[in-house]
Amino acid sequence: MQKPSVKMSEYFLPTLKEDPAEAAIISHRYMLRAGLIRQSVAGIYHWLPLGFKVLKKIEQIVREEQDNAGFHEILMPTIQPAEMWQQSGRYDGYGKEMLRIKDRNDRDLLYGPTNEEVITDIFRQSVTSYKELPLILYHIQWKFRDEIRPRFGVMRGREFLMKDAYSFDKDDASAEQTYYRIFASYLRIFARLGLKPIPMRAETGPIGGDKSHEFIVLAETGESTVYCHQDLLDYNPLDIKADDDKQQIFEDWTKLYAATEDMHEADKFNQTVPKDKQIEARGIEVGHIFYFGDKYSIPLKAEISLPDGTATHVKMGSYGVGVSRMVGALVEAFHDDKGIIWPQAVAPFDIALINLAAHDNNPDADKINALCEDLFNKSNEMGVELLYDDRDERVGRKFADHDLIGLPYQLIIGTKALKNNSAELKNRKTGVVEAIPLDNINSVFDRIIQEKQAL
Ligand code: 5CA
Numbered sequence: 001m002q003k004p005s006v007k008m009s010e011y012f013l014p015t016l017k018e019d020p021a022e023a024a025i026i027s028h029r030y031m032l033r034a035g036l037i038r039q040s041v042a043g044i045y046h047w048l049p050l051g052f053k054v055l056k057k058i059e060q061i062v063r064e065e066q067d068n069a070g071f072h073e074i075l076m077p078t079i080q081p082a083e084m085w086q087q088s089g090r091y092d093g094y095g096k097e098m099l100r101i102k103d104r105n106d107r108d109l110l111y112g113p114t115n116e117e118v119i120t121d122i123f124r125q126s127v128t129s130y131k132e133l134p135l136i137l138y139h140i141q142w143k144f145r146d147e148i149r150p151r152f153g154v155m156r157g158r159e160f161l162m163k164d165a166y167s168f169d170k171d172d173a174s175a176e177q178t179y180y181r182i183f184a185s186y187l188r189i190f191a192r193l194g195l196k197p198i199p200m201r202a203e204t205g206p207i208g209g210d211k212s213h214e215f216i217v218l219a220e221t222g223e224s225t226v227y228c229h230q231d232l233l234d235y236n237p238l239d240i241k242a243d244d245d246k247q248q249i250f251e252d253w254t255k256l257y258a259a260t261e262d263m264h265e266a267d268k269f270n271q272t273v274p275k276d277k278q279i280e281a282r283g284i285e286v287g288h289i290f291y292f293g294d295k296y297s298i299p300l301k302a303e304i305s306l307p308d309g310t311a312t313h314v315k316m317g318s319y320g321v322g323v324s325r326m327v328g329a330l331v332e333a334f335h336d337d338k339g340i341i342w343p344q345a346v347a348p349f350d351i352a353l354i355n356l357a358a359h360d361n362n363p364d365a366d367k368i369n370a371l372c373e374d375l376f377n378k379s380n381e382m383g384v385e386l387l388y389d390d391r392d393e394r395v396g397r398k399f400a401d402h403d404l405i406g407l408p409y410q411l412i413i414g415t416k417a418l419k420n421n422s423a424e425l426k427n428r429k430t431g432v433v434e435a436i437p438l439d440n441i442n443s444v445f446d447r448i449i450q451e452k453q454a455l
């Protein structure tokens with residue numbers, strides 16, 4: 001198994017000192033500068049080790065919450081045949097956003113922008129009875145949409161990672177309950193990532209249907225204008241328990257006004273929200289859920305038998321989370337003028353160990369190196385993810401890099417630490433520096449383990 005900790009001298013973490021000119025918003029700038037991503041071509045990004053770790057952590061939280069809610073993970077290919085899209089009627093309508101491909105036999109394929117057609121095909125091949133429902137399948141897979149204006153780095157990419165779930169129910173009443181289950185699981189996903197999600201009534205666009213909510217994180221650089229009641233910001237989704245009534249949760253969370261620009265009704269907003277509670281702000285859409293009934297099951301002929309022996313088209317919904325967009329959204333939500341401030345749940349490493357003796361001809365270098373080496377080994381044994389800065393770099397550069405990278409803690413060890421018999425532990429978020437006695441340095445790792453368990 002891979003060890004949790006790494007040495008920077010052996011790692012691939014290319015940080016940039018200067019702001020890249022092409023990045024218009026802070027998350028894009030910091031993601032490039034902290035060595036998380038590199039652009040391939042417009043809207044398409046490479047994920048370097050640090051960024052890839054964050055992406056995987058987000059993916060894992062999404063996965064855990066979906067599995068806990070009883071949904072089943074599958075993996076569908078990125079490449080899809082055109083026929084199903086011709087059957088559903090979306091092949092022409094999707095327009096230039098769809099990347100169309102021909103194989104060597106001149107067969108029309110495409111790089112999937114979403115999976116309603118493909119999943120309906122999987123369903124119709126195998127499920128024939130209401131007895132097997134409700135069923136919710138999901139996957140975490142790359143999508144391609146040839147956006148007119150890819151921008152803001154991974155926020156609006158052309159190739160991006162999405163978690164998409166698809167639900168199948170025998171009738172509208174059952175499908176409604178499914179919608180509530182997903183709604184509650186979404187609230188938990190975003191809250192575990194450290195975000196405050198606000199579900200808002202939203203338009204359905206090319207996915208279709210008549211019931212839809214977007215999950216919005218407020219941020220100045222968000223692409224949409226949103227309107228909501230301020231009290232929604234005080235709700236805490238982590239209070240939601242597995243066996244709570246999901247319909248109740250849905251009703252509680254949707255009784256106060258919250259709508260995206262497209263669905264906004266100014267009169268209703270003014271009538272139902274007191275002036276001093278009205279929020280008009282920018283928001284980032286991190287998730288979007290849709291109920292569209294038999295929009296795809298009719299043209300694609302996905303039928304099931306009912307208890308009375310008759311047949312009906314299965315009722316469906318689809319539910320997306322922007323996994324790669326989330327990395328950008330998290331940086332938008334958590335940063336200062338020095339760099340990123342990762343929430344512990346998704347930080348690429350738990351702690352940085354900064355060796356101040358590695359560069360100059362420090363007479364204490366041997367002792368300091370040995371101490372750091374010992375801590376590095378200990379972190380591996382204890383399962384704490386530590387990023388050891390053993391680089392031959394100036395101290396100023398090291399401090400700047402670690403503030404930029406933004407791990408929750410920095411443990412700083414140099415001559416002063418030896419002299420005082422204690423290291424400095426800096427909390428990246430609060431800036432508070434604590435002295436930790438060298439003979440009790442394990443307590444830092446214990447603390448991190450406890451903090452992570454509490455998440
Ligand atoms: N099939 C449905 C639900 S699974 C669907 O495709 N919904 S979506 O179009 O709203 O996308 C789901 C989520 O993917 C969005 O909420 C957003 O967070 C993310 N997303 C959409 N387009 C992009 C993009 N161009 N770049 C990055 N993330 C995107």
